[in-house]
Structure formats: C-alpha cells, structure tokens
Amino acid sequence: MDTTDEDRADALFHALSDRTRRDIMRRVLAGEHSVSSLAASYDMSFAAVQKHVAVLERAGLLSKRRSGREQLATGEVDAVRSVASMLDELEAVWRGRIDRIDELLARSPTRLTRFTDSSSPDKET
Amino acid sequence: MPVIDISKDIDTRTLTITAEFAAPVQRLWDLYADPRQLERVWGPPTYPATFVDHALTPGSRSTYYMTSPEGERFYGFWEITSVTEPTGFAFDDGFADADFAPQPGMPVSGNAVVFEPAGDGTRATWTSRYATAEDMRKVLDMGMEEGAREAMGQIDDLLAEIA
Numbered sequence: 030m031d032t033t034d035e036d037r038a039d040a041l042f043h044a045l046s047d048r049t050r051r052d053i054m055r056r057v058l059a060g061e062h063s064v065s066s067l068a069a070s071y072d073m074s075f076a077a078v079q080k081h082v083a084v085l086e087r088a089g090l091l092s093k094r095r096s097g098r099e100q101l102a103t104g105e106v107d108a109v110r111s112v113a114s115m116l117d118e119l120e121a122v123w124r125g126r127i128d129r130i131d132e133l134l135a136r137s138p139t140r141l142t143r144f145t146d147s148s149s150p151d152k153e154t
Numbered sequence: 155m156p157v158i159d160i161s162k163d164i165d166t167r168t169l170t171i172t173a174e175f176a177a178p179v180q181r182l183w184d185l186y187a188d189p190r191q192l193e194r195v196w197g198p199p200t201y202p203a204t205f206v207d208h209a210l211t212p213g214s215r216s217t218y219y220m221t222s223p224e225g226e227r228f229y230g231f232w233e234i235t236s237v238t239e240p241t242g243f244a245f246d247d248g249f250a251d252a253d254f255a256p257q258p259g260m261p262v263s264g265n266a267v268v269f270e271p272a273g274d275g276t277r278a279t280w281t282s283r284y285a286t287a288e289d290m291r292k293v294l295d296m297g298m299e300e301g302a303r304e305a306m307g308q309i310d311d312l313l314a315e316i317a
Contacts, residue, residue, distance in 0.1 A: 106291060115290045116162040119169045123280060124157060127173045129195040130185065130278075131156045134177040 044088035049073070050081045057091050058104035065099065158277075167290055168283040179269045179276045183240035186210060186267070193218065201228075206254070212237050216245075217254040229254060235264075242268035261289030 045051055049071060056062050056070070068078040082102055085091045091102050159172040175182065185191045189205035197203030201220045208216040216232035229250040237243040248262035256262075264283045269276050284290040 106294065112164050112167060112287050112290070115287070115294055116164065116167070116169055118294050119282060119290070120160060120162070120171065123169065123171045123282065125198050126195050127156055127171070127278075129198075130182075131173075131175060133185065133191060133194055134175050134181060 040088040041090070044084050044090055047081065047084075049078075050085055053078075053081055053085060053102075054090060054104060057085075057102050058106060061101050061103045063096075063099040063101050064093075067102065166283060167285075167287060168281060170279065170281050172277060172279045174272055174275055174277050176275045178274075179271055180240050182269045182276050182278055186243070189216075196220075208232075210234060210237055210239065210243055215254075217250065227252070231256060241270065242266065261285070261292050263289070263293065 045054070052071075053067055056067065064079055064082055065075065067082065068075040071078055082091065082093070086093060086102075089105055091104050093100050093102050095101070156173040156175055157171060158174055159170075161170045162168070163170075185195070187210050189208035192208065193203040193205045196205075196218065197220045200223055203218050203220050206217040206219070208218075212234055214234045216234065217229070218231070219227040219229045221227055229252055231248055231250045231254055233246040233248070235244045235246060244264070244266040246262050247265055249257045249260040251257055261284060264281075266281045268279045270279075271277075284293065
C-alpha cells in the first residue's frame, strides 16, 4: 500500500467507524435516497445527518446530486467493489435465473406447447 | 442445486456458469423461445421482467422491461447475434429508453447459451462478458435485486474486516 492508498483507507475507515454512517451506507447502496428522507430515519437533526452524509461523500463512499430542492445520495458501490466481487454478484444473478428455470421445468418438464395465459401463471395444462 | 460449474475470468470480465436440468434440450429451447416463459426466469420476483417483442432469429431484437418494487420500469433489449436451434443462441443485452432505443453510453454485455444432452437431461452453459469493469458496475447498479443484496453483504464484510 502506498501513501495514497493509506490515506484513502484512513478516510474510508473513519467514515465507516460510525454506526449511523454505516446505516446510511446500507440504505444508499440499495438505492438513491434524498438526504431529507435519510434524515427522517434517524433521531437527530437534519444538519447532523447532512454532516454524516458529507463525511461519507468525502471518503468517496457516496455521491450526491441535486434534483429540484432535493439532494439525492447514492452509494458508490465502486468503493466497495472489485472486479472479482462484481463477478460474484453476477454469479448470484445467474444463479437466481437458473433456480427459476429449474423450478419452471420441474413443473412442466416435457411440455412443448406455449404458455399462453400469462395472467394466471400458476394454472397448469 | 442444478449449478455444476462456475468459472470467472477477472481479466476478461467473463462469467461462465453451467447447470444441469432434468428436461430435454428441446424443452430448454422452448422456454427461451416463449416470451411468457422467458420472462418468468429472466428477472427476480422482486423485479419481474416483461418481454414485449421476442423471437429467436438471428438479427432480431427482443425488447423487455423490468419493474421495480416501486413500479419503476427499467427497459432493455436483446440483439440476437446467432442462433443454432435448438442447441443455443447468442445475444447482446443492453439498456434501452422507454421507446426501446438503445441508451448510448450504457453497457452492453455479450451473452451466449449452449444446450447439450446430458444423460436424460440437459447441460446448459451460459457465458456473460462485459467490456469494462465500469460496465459491470453500471449493470449491477441498475435494479438487480440479487446484486444489491450482494453489495450490502460486501459492506458488511468490509465492516467485519475493520472490526
């Protein structure tokens, strides 16, 4: 690790050393949140939550953009993702598809006719 | 678990995954050829897929969208690049706008699937490749429920390392 990496690690570890900030990260990694909706989730002032968001932003863990009056925060998944871990995520996506194929085939293993009634997918034959 | 083999190539950002199913090759083909069956397996239950146009013929474009739990739609397309009925096909998978026009600058993955007989069943092998790491990140960010769950698992791992 060179000095830059060490500095980055310091910022990262500091940013994640706080329980509220870790909780914010879990939320913004799952999807974009407005800072005001984040603030509403915690028993603290808007300014305090905004400060936490700023620490995470400086550490490169989230990014913000403006939408009208809202400030929207998104987790920088890059910061916690390597190519290897992204391949693991893709694996999870494909495993999900394969499980669903297996399930569908198990219900109609030899059926050659098309499913025509998509509104009631549970109806067989 | 039907998955029998997985390989990941970090340098080429390629995932290869092999699974065996207790159904004949033709049945697998039929599943992929029928948009009503295909949409039941393409998206996770929380992000169900809806295929609008779909035909497994070379050069044809399939169009689909995935619907988030909040009702937001993410549009995509498949460009069918080669077809060997009933043993497999290849397709590029990309992001589209609401009119199903490809979104410039958004990633396109190169995918192929091969079905081969294995005993009484079928062995299927999928290959999925992204041009850049940034492309992979964008794809994983775009409403993939499984991906998001993994990302959260990773931050927990990261936190475990710190602790």
